[in-house]
Amino acid sequence: MQVLKFGGTSVASAENIRKSLAIVAKAAEQGPVVMVVSALGGTTDGVIGAGRAAEQANEDFREALQQLEERHVTAAHDLLGADAQHSAIAHVQAQFDELKQLCDGIFALGELSNRTLDRLMSYGELLSSQLIATAAQAYGLDAVWADARQLIRTNSRFGMAEVDMGTTEKQVAEFRGNQSANVWVVPGFIAADAHGAATTLGRGGSDYTAALLAAALGAEKLEIWTDVSGMMTADPRLVRGARPIARISYQEAMELSHFGAKVLYPPTIQPVMRRGIPLWIKNTFAPDDYGTLVEVAPPRTPAVVQGISSIGNLTLLNLEGSGMVGIPGFSKRLFEALARERINVILITQSSSEHSICVGVNAQDAGLAKIAVDEEFAVEIAAGRIEPLRPEADLAIVALVGENMKDHPGISGKLFGALGQNGVNIRAIAQGASEKNISTVIRAADVRKAINVLHEAFFEATKKQVNLFILGPGNVGSKLLEQLARQQPHLLEKMGLQVRVVAIANSRHCLVDENGLDLTAWPDELAAAPAQSLDDFTQLIIGRNLRNSIFVDVTANPAAAGIYAALLEKSVAIVACNKVAASSEYAHYARLKSLSKEFNASYLFETNVGAALPVIGTLNDLTRSGDVVRRMEAVLSGTLNFVFNHYDGTRPFAEVVRQAQAEGYTEPDPRLDLSGTDVARKILILAREAGQAMEMSDIEINGFLPPACLEGDVEAFYAQMAAHEAHFRALYDEAAAGGKRLKFVARYADGRASVGLQTVAPGHDLYDLRGKDNVVLFYTDRYVDQPLVVKGAGAGAEVTASGVFADIIRAARL
Numbered sequence: 001m002q003v004l005k006f007g008g009t010s011v012a013s014a015e016n017i018r019k020s021l022a023i024v025a026k027a028a029e030q031g032p033v034v035m036v037v038s039a040l041g042g043t044t045d046g047v048i049g050a051g052r053a054a055e056q057a058n059e060d061f062r063e064a065l066q067q068l069e070e071r072h073v074t075a076a077h078d079l080l081g082a083d084a085q086h087s088a089i090a091h092v093q094a095q096f097d098e099l100k101q102l103c104d105g106i107f108a109l110g111e112l113s114n115r116t117l118d119r120l121m122s123y124g125e126l127l128s129s130q131l132i133a134t135a136a137q138a139y140g141l142d143a144v145w146a147d148a149r150q151l152i153r154t155n156s157r158f159g160m161a162e163v164d165m166g167t168t169e170k171q172v173a174e175f176r177g178n179q180s181a182n183v184w185v186v187p188g189f190i191a192a193d194a195h196g197a198a199t200t201l202g203r204g205g206s207d208y209t210a211a212l213l214a215a216a217l218g219a220e221k222l223e224i225w226t227d228v229s230g231m232m233t234a235d236p237r238l239v240r241g242a243r244p245i246a247r248i249s250y251q252e253a254m255e256l257s258h259f260g261a262k263v264l265y266p267p268t269i270q271p272v273m274r275r276g277i278p279l280w281i282k283n284t285f286a287p288d289d290y291g292t293l294v295e296v297a298p299p300r301t302p303a304v305v306q307g308i309s310s311i312g313n314l315t316l317l318n319l320e321g322s323g324m325v326g327i328p329g330f331s332k333r334l335f336e337a338l339a340r341e342r343i344n345v346i347l348i349t350q351s352s353s354e355h356s357i358c359v360g361v362n363a364q365d366a367g368l369a370k371i372a373v374d375e376e377f378a379v380e381i382a383a384g385r386i387e388p389l390r391p392e393a394d395l396a397i398v399a400l401v402g403e404n405m406k407d408h409p410g411i412s413g414k415l416f417g418a419l420g421q422n423g424v425n426i427r428a429i430a431q432g433a434s435e436k437n438i439s440t441v442i443r444a445a446d447v448r449k450a451i452n453v454l455h456e457a458f459f460e461a462t463k464k465q466v467n468l469f470i471l472g473p474g475n476v477g478s479k480l481l482e483q484l485a486r487q488q489p490h491l492l493e494k495m496g497l498q499v500r501v502v503a504i505a506n507s508r509h510c511l512v513d514e515n516g517l518d519l520t521a522w523p524d525e526l527a528a529a530p531a532q533s534l535d536d537f538t539q540l541i542i543g544r545n546l547r548n549s550i551f552v553d554v555t556a557n558p559a560a561a562g563i564y565a566a567l568l569e570k571s572v573a574i575v576a577c578n579k580v581a582a583s584s585e586y587a588h589y590a591r592l593k594s595l596s597k598e599f600n601a602s603y604l605f606e607t608n609v610g611a612a613l614p615v616i617g618t619l620n621d622l623t624r625s626g627d628v629v630r631r632m633e634a635v636l637s638g639t640l641n642f643v644f645n646h647y648d649g650t651r652p653f654a655e656v657v658r659q660a661q662a663e664g665y666t667e668p669d670p671r672l673d674l675s676g677t678d679v680a681r682k683i684l685i686l687a688r689e690a691g692q693a694m695e696m697s698d699i700e701i702n703g704f705l706p707p708a709c710l711e712g713d714v715e716a717f718y719a720q721m722a723a724h725e726a727h728f729r730a731l732y733d734e735a736a737a738g739g740k741r742l743k744f745v746a747r748y749a750d751g752r753a754s755v756g757l758q759t760v761a762p763g764h765d766l767y768d769l770r771g772k773d774n775v776v777l778f779y780t781d782r783y784v785d786q787p788l789v790v791k792g793a794g795a796g797a798e799v800t801a802s803g804v805f806a807d808i809i810r811a812a813r814l
Ligand SMILES: NC(=O)C1=CN([C@@H]2O[C@H](COP(=O)(O)OP(=O)(O)OC[C@H]3O[C@@H](n4cnc5c(N)ncnc54)[C@H](O)[C@@H]3O)[C@@H](O)[C@H]2O)C=CC1
Pocket: 471, 472, 473, 474, 475, 476, 477, 505, 506, 507, 508, 534, 554, 555, 556, 557, 559, 560, 577, 578, 579, 607, 608, 611, 638, 664, 665, 666, 667, 668, 794, 795, 796, 797, 800
């Protein structure tokens, strides 16, 4: 004997019912089949709605019932040939006449008891099963309709009846003895009490009906046919990469079904587990898919975690107080108070100090729970020995499930690490000694992010999704986007990184797509995108709450640098070529560094000095390995090196500066380069990274521009440089006369730093620097006479973008 159950979607239309019958017909070739069916999708909600409307004296119930009747008549019409149709439709109409009478009664009384509601709800399955039994006969099956009310006996707890398994087994055996048909079509969800009154087994109870019948019949297997191909590793509505679990134990299935794997009604497993009956979850719409086999001992796989489940709508109830410590009976009283109100406890934790006990309940029970518990402990509360019950709402449980977690160290470490790195705060934890389930209570708003992060950590070790929010697609930013577009396939294939650009914003517009923007079409799309402020952009990043989020600041804007702290506090990583933050007040720089540590979010700014040259990385490697930087000598301005390499008096100085700007070496405001400020920022950042708590005001800046050049705007600056051509010519001539070159040099030694123009002779370490090159010489305790030298192109959009890109990869791989 096999028991096959078909859910609401599998019998929602004539076409789906035919698919279900084809599956039954195939199974019936192997032997007798019990076909348990749900109501036509949406019917139960429809009759409940009608009943509730009638209770509230709302005449709309008539229209609701009329629509449901028409739906069933249409199904009969579509499903059956002309000869069977007539009596089937007459039967449907007769059932709806009863339903209408029932609702008229509710309307007149203005009352809908649980008993009447059970009776109302039973019509959904009665109607569908009778229709499907007729259709099965028409399909050529040797089928009979079997009334679940005569098979399954429950107590009289209407709404959620408890099954009397002994009587059920007897009734099923009796029916089987008198029955020769090969296929029984049975309504799910409904049963009857000892007086014959209809009862129901809880929403989703058709699965349970099927399991009860399978157990009573000692069936060789139970199949639950639904609209997904098995139990999934996580809720597929939340996790794109969720996949079906092929084989799973009863215990694991039970844990997963309790925590939101809605393909299975939790009580279903118990009866089949008791009898060791294999349970399959299969897809009516893809019957050849393997599905999930739930069995006693599935073969061991390397997978330690089988699935991740979640349950929303949770409130934590905290009972706290010093009066609880060492006194037996407090928890007993707490649970009794909740039990008296029939409040189901979903999760329990208690600290070993015994100072507090915390339980998770369904949010809708929280109000009643507070009244009940405060009443129970009224004396202790009045005496100040414990606090009134404190409910915390808007929470959810996310749990790892898997039998192999037992005795496997490191699972909870990985769980906490993955959540912590993404700023998901854990409010409570529960793990039983069986180690089959590790449950965390988190903010409901973090559930999507948490499940995705955990799914990546435990099921997609080869793939990590990274979400980028890019501000300032100018010179450097647009090159970065080009590079990202080119490298996306490589990153996925070779490094397992799925890098998605979720948002691009400039000072005017903001373009967003959570699924990842098209990196070839963004310029036109951004121009047409809505306006957004920097505040909105910050809220967008925080509000989207996506895992592995990185804010990429490719502006030169102080306001942009001002949002880093707020983002780091939400565990959003920062990658910046903008130097403003790292060269702001020391206290702010130090705070960002410490927030980065505290919230496990990278703050990377390698391109602040020497563009993509590994300057800061090298310095960090030196200091982390215990070396001490004593002295640094450097050329840190690509612009100034380019300008002094190209200026020989044959072209005006201002024209050479314009060329540097046109080639993308200068700051958006070139006065920062020419004034020495940009170099001063860079040596300050290096000194700080070397361990000195210096301020910008500590840097001695020896500028070479006539003061008039820095009065007015950028055009005035160019005009003034042109007017002072003789000044620049004199600087050049003097150096050239001595066979020397002009270099704008940054120096740091013993906690002091300066920047300024100097002449260098051939053979000097800084003499032979081409084009826009930078060079840094590190003198340390280990590099005493011969410095450690980092040298190469130190400016330009392409190289800078590649340095930003490298920082993004570093942040992504943490
Ligand atoms: N060019 C180079 O060689 C190097 C540049 N950098 C840094 O790269 C950064 C960007 O430089 P470029 O791309 O040359 O500048 P850019 O002027 O070409 O681009 C800056 C972008 O930022 C946007 N922006 C400015 N304020 C904004 C705001 N409040 N909100 C949103 N967007 C805003 C602008 O609309 C523009 O798209 C600068 O901080 C610079 O110091 C760092 C190393 C080397």
